Amino acid sequence: MTYDVAAVRAEFPALAEGAAHFDGPGGSQTPAVVADAIAATLRSAVANRGTVTRAELRAEEIVAAARSAAADLVGGQPGGIVFGRSMTQLTYDVARTLAKRWGPGDEVVVTRLDHDANVRPWVHAAAAAGATPRFADFDPVTAKLAVADVEAVLSPRTRLVAVTAASNLLGTRPDVPAIAAAARGVGALTYVDGVHLTPHDVVDVAELAGDFYVCSPYKFLGPHHGFLYAAPALLETLEPDKLAPMPDTVPERFELGTLPYELLAGTTAAIDFLADLVPGAGSRRERVVASMTELAKHEAVLLDRIDDGLAALPGVTRYGDPSRRRTPTTLFNVAGRSPAEMYQGLADRGVNAPAGTFYALECADRLGLGTAGAVRAGIAPYTDESDVDRLLNAVADLAR
Incomplete structure (x- = not known):
């Protein structure tokens, strides 16, 4: 199997705007099939979940499908998936x-x-x-x-x-x-x-x-919400605060209010998209494993390219595991430039690589970065070598 990044990129309408996106750790771009799934749900008759009307049944189907997809993504059981706002x-x-x-x-x-x-x-x-x-x-x-x-x-x-x-x-x-x-x-x-x-x-x-x-699905090509997994037997032992009319069943007892059906449909579409990043057969879980394995290899090559490129530039300080046993994320600063200046300068050159502490306050403090933080470049499924080269050339230009 090979990872065809050009074919993957063709599915992301946002890339047509021309930026090189290294902002995935804060939220990835979205493939068209995810937007279509969300829109199709909003255009369909949907009601509170139930077993009488077609609209109620559609809501039930959407939730069941999303639980199944989320379980396949993490290797768990659908009954252990809890959806929430974030x-x-x-x-x-x-x-x-x-x-x-x-x-x-x-x-x-x-x-x-x-x-x-x-x-x-x-x-x-x-x-x-x-x-x-x-x-x-x-x-x-x-x-x-x-x-x-x-x-x-x-x-x-x-x-x-x-x-x-x-x-x-x-x-x-x-x-x-x-x-x-x-x-x-x-x-x-x-x-x-x-x-x-x-x-x-x-x-x-x-x-x-x-x-x-x-x-969080919006970090893996899906919409903005979150989900939690725990063994159903463990969830059965917990008693969250909830409204009296809410179901006492697991996992529903943890889900406050009506679920966002359109976002759940988008999450299912995102996981199906991930499962088909590379051609293959088998169950969705088997395809997820195969595709994510190939994606990890693709991203590791690009991470090496970024790390080696930054290491060759004067004045660049990189933070992180030198063994590169990490997700494809690089944190760095450039001498003579504040993180905010780098953020703006990269954006001016069509490279989206934000700067800050990214809510990792304890981590940034431990690294001595203060409140300014550093520049973070994160690789996503749609990142290719030309994106990496644009990042490195922009950093080199700003480091002069």
Whole structure:
């Protein structure tokens, strides 16, 4: 199998505007089939879910299809998929639910590598319960979060460990299975932020071994919302706050209000698109695995091209794992140019590579970047060599 990036690019209307997009970590561009699925749903008769009218049945079908697609993407069961407005909202909801069981003396572990959406909800929930948040540090030179870094702050009173599967700022990929095993060793649950990993590699929630996995479809070519996966048996043990008339079944008891049917239809279309990035046969899960494997190879080649190109430029400081075991994300600064100046200068040259801390406040502080942060260049399924060359030429021009 080969990855045909030209064929992939042809499916993205936004690319016709001409920019080289390295802003995917903040939200990817959307293929036409996703927009079509959303529009088709909005043009169709849809009502609150039910079993009487065609409009009600259509809503039921859309939700069932989206749960099935999301489960295929992460290797889980449809009954464990919970949809929400965003990863942040879902995380706050789960944190508040779990915190009902916490009290003074209990501890919650978060890491300084994480996006704040996998830090602050747990800090707030711990404070409300009288529990104590504990921070696991990472090595700012290698940008690695070692298992030992997490183990150093575990205790018999640890109730949960929140950890990223891939840093949205650096791309660093901690050893989540080993961290989850360490958490289980002290009787704690593990909550895994998969927002930045899901768009770039095969996800298998069983192999990751965390108890919760959460991600955002708009980072992998879909619309703006989020979904969480947990084993249905685990969800059955949790009692979230909800309206009295809401279903008490799993996963519905976690989904507040009417679901956005058009966005769920778009998510199904996005996952089907990912499954067909390369030609193949088999179940959707099998095609997802094959396609994401080839995508990861394609993106790794482009990441090498960026890293080698930036390394050859004077005045460029790169941050991150030097072994390149990371998602295709490069964080850098240029001597004599502020991150904001680089952001604007790149945009003026038709290259969309934003700058900042990207809500990874603890991570940026640990790296000594302050509130200004750095420039982040992220590769997406539609990125090609010409995009990379435009980025490198623009950086070289600004670095002069």
